[in-house]
Amino acid sequence: MRQTTIKxxxxxxxxxxxxxxxxxxxxxxxxxxxxxxxQVLSYPPGxxxxxxxxxxxxxxxxxxxxxxxxxxxxxxxxxxxIGKISMSLLAAFAFTHFNFKGKKxxxxxxxxxxxxxxxxxxxALFDIIRRLHWIDTYAGLMVPxxxxxxxxxxxxxxxxxxxSELVDASKIDGCTPMQYFFKVLLPLIRSTLGALVVINxxxxxxxxxxxxxxxxxxxxxxxxxxxKMLMSTESSNNWGVIMAGVIITxxxxxxxxxxxxxxxxKGFALQSEK
Amino acid sequence: xxxxxxxxxxxxYILLLPTMFIxxxxxxxxxxxxxxxxxxxxxxxxxxxxxxxxxNFIKIFSNPEYLHSFVLxxxxxxxxxxxxxxxxxxxxxxxxxxxxxxxxxxxxxIWPYALSPAIAGALFNFLFNPANGVLCYFTxxxxxxxxGRTAILVVIIAAVWKNLGYNVIFxxxxxxxxxxxxxxxxxxxxxxxxxxxxxxxxAFLSPTSFFxxxxxxxxxxxxxFGLIDVLTEGGPAGSTRILIYHLYKDFFVHSKTGYAAAxxxxxxxxxxxxxxxxxxxxxxxxxxx
Numbered sequence: 001m002r003q004t005t006i007k008x009x010x011x012x013x014x015x016x017x018x019x020x021x022x023x024x025x026x027x028x029x030x031x032x033x034x035x036x037x038x039q040v041l042s043y044p045p046g047x048x049x050x051x052x053x054x055x056x057x058x059x060x061x062x063x064x065x066x067x068x069x070x071x072x073x074x075x076x077x078x079x080x081x082i083g084k085i086s087m088s089l090l091a092a093f094a095f096t097h098f099n100f101k102g103k104k105x106x107x108x109x110x111x112x113x114x115x116x117x118x119x120x121x122x123x124a125l126f127d128i129i130r131r132l133h134w135i136d137t138y139a140g141l142m143v144p145x146x147x148x149x150x151x152x153x154x155x156x157x158x159x160x161x162x163x164s165e166l167v168d169a170s171k172i173d174g175c176t177p178m179q180y181f182f183k184v185l186l187p188l189i190r191s192t193l194g195a196l197v198v199i200n201x202x203x204x205x206x207x208x209x210x211x212x213x214x215x216x217x218x219x220x221x222x223x224x225x226x227x228k229m230l231m232s233t234e235s236s237n238n239w240g241v242i243m244a245g246v247i248i249t250x251x252x253x254x255x256x257x258x259x260x261x262x263x264x265x266k267g268f269a270l271q272s273e274k
Numbered sequence: 275x276x277x278x279x280x281x282x283x284x285x286x287y288i289l290l291l292p293t294m295f296i297x298x299x300x301x302x303x304x305x306x307x308x309x310x311x312x313x314x315x316x317x318x319x320x321x322x323x324x325x326x327x328x329x330n331f332i333k334i335f336s337n338p339e340y341l342h343s344f345v346l347x348x349x350x351x352x353x354x355x356x357x358x359x360x361x362x363x364x365x366x367x368x369x370x371x372x373x374x375x376x377x378x379x380x381x382x383x384i385w386p387y388a389l390s391p392a393i394a395g396a397l398f399n400f401l402f403n404p405a406n407g408v409l410c411y412f413t414x415x416x417x418x419x420x421x422g423r424t425a426i427l428v429v430i431i432a433a434v435w436k437n438l439g440y441n442v443i444f445x446x447x448x449x450x451x452x453x454x455x456x457x458x459x460x461x462x463x464x465x466x467x468x469x470x471x472x473x474x475x476x477a478f479l480s481p482t483s484f485f486x487x488x489x490x491x492x493x494x495x496x497x498x499f500g501l502i503d504v505l506t507e508g509g510p511a512g513s514t515r516i517l518i519y520h521l522y523k524d525f526f527v528h529s530k531t532g533y534a535a536a537x538x539x540x541x542x543x544x545x546x547x548x549x550x551x552x553x554x555x556x557x558x559x560x561x562x563x
Contacts, residue, residue, distance in 0.1 A: 008373055011368065011371055011373055012373065012375075014368060015368055015369075015379045015383070018365055018368065018383060019379065019382045019383060022382075022383060022386060022435070022438065023382065023385075025394075025397040025398065025401060025435070026386075026389075026397065028397075028400070028401065028408055029397055029400065032400065040406065041405065041406055042406070043405075043406050043411065044411050045406050045407075045408050045411055047408070087292045087293050087296070088293070090289040090290070090292065090293070091289060091290050091292075091293040093289055094285075094286040094287075094289035094290045097279055097280055098279055098280055098282060098285065098286035098289075099279050100283070100286040100287065103286075106290055106294065109294070109297060109302075110293070110297070113297060113301050114549060115542065115545050115546055115549055116301050116302075116305045116542075116545075117492065117496055117545065118496075119496050119499075119518050119521065119538065119541055120305060120308070120538050120541055120542045120545065121301065121304035121305040121307075121308050121538065122304075122308070122521070122525070122534075122538065123304075123307075123308045123311060123525055123531060123534050123535045123538055124303070124304035124305070124306075124307035124308040124311065124535075125300065125304040125308075126525075127304075127307070128299070128300070128303070128304055143296070143300065144296070144300035144301075146292070146293075146296045147292075147293045147294075147296035147297045147300070147301065152293070164278040165278075167278040167279070167280070168278050171278075171280070177280040177282060177285055178285075180280075202387070202388050205390070206389075206390030206391065206392070206393075206500075207500075208390070208391060208392050208499055208500030208503065209496075209499045209500065209518075209522065212503075213522075213526060224390055224392040224393075224500060225392075227392050227393065227395075227396050227504060228392065228503065228504050231396065231399070231504065237403065237405055237406075239400050239403075239406075242396065242400070243396075243400060246393055246396050246397065249390075249393065250388070250389055250390075250393055253388040253389070253390075254385065254388045254389075256388075257385065257387070257388035258381065258385070261381060265443070265447075268443055268447075
């Protein structure tokens with residue numbers, strides 16, 4: 001009995017230690033984001049909160065127009081999520097609920113896209129976006145991401161676990177395929193949809209290379225590029241302001257992740273079963 | 275299990291049309307066009323092309339900087355995968371114990387998953403900055419980011435840290451699916467905890483490990499671009515310039531479209547190789563399920 005108590009206490013201690021190590025960079029960023037420039041530059045570094053939080057956060061927000069970038073990133077994230085998830089739902093429905101000529105070929109085409117991440121086709125992709133006059137537009141940042149093998153696979157996995165008696169029953173009731181899709185199938189897979197929203201929000205919000213290339217004007221920049229801009233604007237190593245900017249930009253994905261964590265955990269692992 | 279299907283001749287094609295349209299225009303066409311361009315000389319301003327055979331490939335592979343970047347990327351990926359999988363498995367094992375408050379611990383151990391590579395870059399840039407970086411102070415060494423030999427270590431640590439949450443999630447799910455009966459019967463046969471872990475748990479984890487190996491390879495090769503751009507910009511003196519950063523510079527900064535296209539094809543070959551490996555190993559997966 002005594003031995004297990006010690007073991008449990010040790011385990012708690014170990015877990016807390018892990019949390020502290022993993023969270024350390026962000027805890028320090030939080031502390032620094034409240035310090036004045038003098039406090040930040042003190043050596044040895046002072047690790048207590050300062051009095052300059054309001055000033056730092058306001059400066060970070062205004063100096064590179066972080067508000068506009070947050071808006072852009074939000075619009076793009078939801079634009080991609082809505083387009084990608086609706087298109088993937090239809091495709092996964094076609095692959096699991098119909099037999100048709102060329103099914104294997106079309107599925108193969110979807111499969112092959114796993115071999116074509118953005119960096120592999122970036123040279124010509126950039127050229128297409130330029131010829132479409134989509135540089136510095138939301139379309140250029142959203143439309144190329146609407147088709148997704150990963151989302152289709154996750155949905156196929158989920159659709160396969162839905163009992164096929166439901167299809168038979170709705171056929172007897174005279175349901176059309178689309179009625180079955182909207183009234184029976186969609187309500188059943190809510191937690192998977194939740195997982196897809198979380199995965200894709202974080203993926204798009206955190207994207208860097210493509211937005212860096214596909215935008216030039218300040219008005220169209222996204223938050224991730226904003227971090228880099230903040231670091232070059234605040235050149236005198238004004239880490240208080242930079243860390244304030246970093247904290248602001250990490251809040252939306254963290255909120256979505258924590259709020260939707262349960263459905264995310266349920267759906268996320270479907271990925272490894274493709 | 276066989277799924278009951280609807281009978282409709284045209285509907286499935288209509289359902290697939292939007293996805294296929296995007297795939298053709300924004301994935302297949304640009305990929306093929308990029309590969310085509312890798313065999314052409316492209317004028318930096320006019321965009322005029324002239325067939326050049328293997329010229330671009332010969333040029334990039336006779337550039338010592340590119341070769342360095344090639345080897346660096348492989349070592350970087352190796353370190354990120356090895357350290358990443360090791361530490362995430364340790365954390366997942368800790369999280370798989372039956373103690374109070376485990377949900378709380380789980381949340382706070384996987385949350386860096388939601389952070390971006392660029393944010394990881396900014397955080398570690400601060401922690402290791404030579405003027406007053408906290409970790410420079412505690413290690414008594416200021417040149418972490420200004421010395422190429424240690425800058426790559428900082429990039430590795432930052433990259434592992436950022437992806438830890440992702441790996442833990444998959445290992446944790448896999449650990450929960452290890453059949454208890456197998457562990458119990460091994461225990462009855464007298465196998466100790468360590469033996470049980472290596473002979474049984476480890477075997478059941480191998481499909482997940484392979485999956486994570488593939489995902490972490492693409493992470494290390496591609497997704498760390500933002501991290502490197504914010505943390506070191508590939509420097510000092512190219513010591514952290516992995517292939518994707520090299521490609522970006524050649525294409526976007528130096529307008530060497532032909533070289534960049536050839537570099538894309540090199541990266542594509544790599545992705546194909548790794549994916550092939552995944553398909554080979556996913557055969558084994560069947561035995562465990």
